[in-house]
Amino acid sequence: MDINSDLGESYGAWRMGDDAAMLSIVTSANVACGFHAGDPAGILRTLRAAARQGVVVGAHVAYPDLVGFGRRNMDPTSEELVADVIYQIGALQGLAAAAGTRVAYVKPHGALYNTIAHDARQGDDVIAALLAVDPALTLLALAGSPLIARARERGLTVVAEAFADRAYNQDGTLVSRRLPGAVLHDAEQVAERMLHWAQTGEITAITGERIRLQADSICVHGDSPGAVQMAQRIRARLDAAGIALAPFAAP
Template identity: 50%
Template sequence: MQDMITMDLNVDIAEGFGVWRIADDDALLTVVSSANVACGFHAGDPGTMRRACVTAVRHGVAIGAQVSYRDLAGFGRRFIDIAPAELVDDILYQLSALRGIAAVSGGRMTYVKPHGALYNAIVTHEAQAAAVVEAVRLFDPSLAVLGLPGSRWLALAEEAGLEAVSEAFADRAYTPEGTLVSRREPGAVLSDPDVVAERAVRFATEGTVVAVDGSVVAARAGSICVHSDTPGALSLVKAVRSGLAQAGVEVASFR
């Protein structure tokens, strides 16, 4: 008998701020296996973070820290030429905040995923990638880290002895080089549930994705992401989960 394929399904959570809400966190957390909780630098506030952690614990969802540049106004999607030592401190601050909130919520933070511009920058930015790795290593080297396959971030994390998990994006377009198409480009964000689900199944069963030029690109991953601010995010994650189940893929956290 062929072994069951297992795949993590993660979503960004707690990305509201104060009275502003981006997504239905409670509903999303009934579908996914891992929650990337915003830590207050690109989005999120203490109350939002705590509600997300309490709900994640209730549904058995793994809790991860979604760390970012300090950029509330830009939602963490603007590159910041920050000194590596300062970036280390900013990441340590965010990790400390979420660890405490997860603990009082009855849960445990188990992984780290950079957000937005920081995520994209450390695909190639050696100094910033090394800074984020150093922050995780100093804080808790047992934490897993999520990132783009082939990124300097994951390579340096592995060299530092961290558990590095490759990630794929069901709701984002890919370049022929295996990177994400800039959100400034038309068609960069995908919102058709059927299309997003089909891409997720392909990630899980074939480890490939069709790039914007029609070429087939390797994209092996241990986790699949859907962004909570993508239009119809709840419908997308439900379609992905259903599509994976139909393809014989079990959804479960890598942690």
Template identity: 55%
Template sequence: MATVDLNADLGESYGRWQLGDDEALLRVVTSANVACGFHAGDPATLVRTCALAAEQGVSVGAQVGYHDLAGFGRRFVDVSPDDLYADVVYQIGALDAVARSQGTRVRYVKPHGALYNTVVHHQGQAAAVVRAVSELDPTLPLLGLPGSVLLDLAEDAGIPTVREAFADRAYTDDGTLAPRSEPGAVLHDADEIADRARRMVVEGVVETTSGDTVAVDADSVCLHGDSPDAVAAATAVRAVLADAGVTIRPFA
């Protein structure tokens, strides 16, 4: 029987600006990619999110990103490897302190937004992320796109890797995510998202923007918490996978 983790990006509200329904999503997902304050998430939001995750038994991951609040971490930043290394160490350490104060801890690391897409192919930035995790805690798994430079370097460094698929994002024929600037790059229909998740996990394929299919390896399926349809989509995904006989549990 197939086993998979369901993850979502959470803790992304900032002060009076509320984004997503963390409480509802934490009743559905098994892993929470929690913002670390660089792309989103003020300290009070991170405390609440970690407390709710601990209450629901959801694994907390540090979602590290570029120092880009205004752009929500979705703009490429040409940061030096040494500075990126320091940024990643800082973010993981800060979130782990928050998590421990609420009875849990950081159990894995996932890059966010533009950084996530950049480390698919950017050797220098991927190496900086891997170095940060390796020197901080090499037992922390790195969550990323299959075939990425990030996961290749992490495996070489002896860091556990977790292959991720995106049920609510469009894929290109080379197995990467379609840029958000393209029409249809983000999916919103809960039934469509759930069926894509089922095909990813059970059949190991996903339909691309051209109508073709590409193979995917999914240890964890991501649903974006900032989408207005996130709770409905996550609920539908969990139900469809359960009906297909898939065991849903955290990887960490």
């Protein structure tokens, strides 16, 4: 099992999360590329820290939405979206090389992530961008999403993920952040929830129904309050249960 987190999201004087602490816990790091968060110097610091810790790095690509932290829906043309994703991957590849590591996978962020899970046109644009840059890049995507099959049909390796700190709808989609209960905060409850899912493949939706999620990675959002404690508790529970932790992509 892999544990991933969204990192490199600080911007100038504004601090977002605790990258150093998270990198001592997670096995994969989704590093911002400057479109929704992150400045070049801060991104480079995070990449260097990831390299020191042996954490595998992925490009956390997004809509160009600094003000909205990449969480506002957008409708770019295919030409724009393909180019935006290529640009972000390329920027992170350059910084990663300077930091002594490499970009092994791509995880879209925020509104882009949720849109491409079910929007075929934008999903195909992101797939096209990965294929244009490096077909060996792995795509990290929402468990149960139609995007997974489409990407695999185009030849990409795809890994599905489950979210530790987000509530699920009955259909396996994430509850909108605009709704009460969408983001989970109790570290002990979240850790127990993830252990139960890892052992049974089932998670409880916000409506109370049990749903099945097939995934090989757990995401803990680095910007969530108490993210470090949450990640620590999840890792401790999985370790205690004998569930081996390893990155899904080769370093």
